[in-house]
Amino acid sequence: MLSVKNLQVQVEGKEILHGIDLQIKPGEVHAIMGPNGSGKSTFSNVLMGHSKYKVTNGEIEFRGQNLLELEPEERARLGMFLAFQYPKEIPGVSLVSFLRAAYNAVRKDKDPISLYHFKKLLEEKMELIGLSSTFMSRSLNEGFSGGEKKKVEILQMAMLEPRLAILDETDSGLDIDALKTICETVQAIRSPKQSILLITHYPRILDYITPDKVHVLMNGKIVMEDGERLARKLEEQGYDYVREKMGIKSLGLKIVN
Numbered sequence: 001m002l003s004v005k006n007l008q009v010q011v012e013g014k015e016i017l018h019g020i021d022l023q024i025k026p027g028e029v030h031a032i033m034g035p036n037g038s039g040k041s042t043f044s045n046v047l048m049g050h051s052k053y054k055v056t057n058g059e060i061e062f063r064g065q066n067l068l069e070l071e072p073e074e075r076a077r078l079g080m081f082l083a084f085q086y087p088k089e090i091p092g093v094s095l096v097s098f099l100r101a102a103y104n105a106v107r108k109d110k111d112p113i114s115l116y117h118f119k120k121l122l123e124e125k126m127e128l129i130g131l132s133s134t135f136m137s138r139s140l141n142e143g144f145s146g147g148e149k150k151k152v153e154i155l156q157m158a159m160l161e162p163r164l165a166i167l168d169e170t171d172s173g174l175d176i177d178a179l180k181t182i183c184e185t186v187q188a189i190r191s192p193k194q195s196i197l198l199i200t201h202y203p204r205i206l207d208y209i210t211p212d213k214v215h216v217l218m219n220g221k222i223v224m225e226d227g228e229r230l231a232r233k234l235e236e237q238g239y240d241y242v243r244e245k246m247g248i249k250s251l252g253l254k255i256v257n
């Protein structure tokens with residue numbers, strides 16, 4: 001599904017990612033965890049094709065295609081989706097028209113959906129995620145609370161049905177009830193073949209969505225990888241656990257350094 005090899009990335013002339021390797025198979029849930037400033041959002045922006053980030057080395061293959069040759073829209077059409085850490089407010093563009101445009105754009109080869117049918121579909125998903133249908137006609141994200149903005153991101157994921165959904169700190173700024181609702185929605189809308197890349201600072205979201213694999217990103221490198229138990233360790237001991245382990249070859253843990 002996704003294969004990243006030796007990915008090196010610069011922003012404004014400064015190298016932020018120093019050689020990332022990551023493979024995600026269909027249906028797998030992976031978590032990238034790391035302290036603030038470690039390069040998590042940089043990685044997700046590069047996957048989606050943000051023009052500010054320059055790939056200086058390495059390869060990314062997504063569903064058999066060279067991702068780095070594709071424009072962001074083509075990546076979306078191929079089934080990649082990014083839920084932003086900081087969703088933008090777009091005054092004057094209603095939630096329904098924004099989502100319908102995105103929906104029609106990723107299904108370019110099919111006939112555009114009628115507004116009537118789109119609204120019906122959207123209403124179903126909004127109910128599932130606990131957003132009142134009155135939000136439909138409001139300007140996108142304008143005046144929405146932090147939790148409502150994150151719900152809109154997941155609503156978009158529910159409508160677009162991506163093959164790989166990248167959730168960049170969807171948990172940050174959410175209270176426990178909103179986090180629970182969002183995670184339950186993600187589980188409910190997921191198809192078995194859909195892969196998820198959860199990017200997070202705190203292990204809490206992993207209480208609700210169990211990852212197959214956890215990667216720890218620090219200073220632009222993946223320094224540790226393991227199954228779900230690694231998230232437990234980080235929950236108990238914080239990132240000091242990783243700092244202490246680095247250099248100590250411990251059994252059962254792959255330490256990449």
Ligand code: ADP
Nearest residue numbers: 011012016035036037038039040041042043052
């Ligand atoms: P994280 O998401 O893990 O908190 P980021 O990927 O946002 O980390 O940032 C990693 C590093 O890259 C930080 O030092 C940050 O200041 C820098 N950086 C990220 N994006 C930009 C940008 N657009 N311009 C300049 N520096 C950036």
Ligand code: MG
Nearest residue numbers: 040041085169
């Ligand atoms: Mg970030």
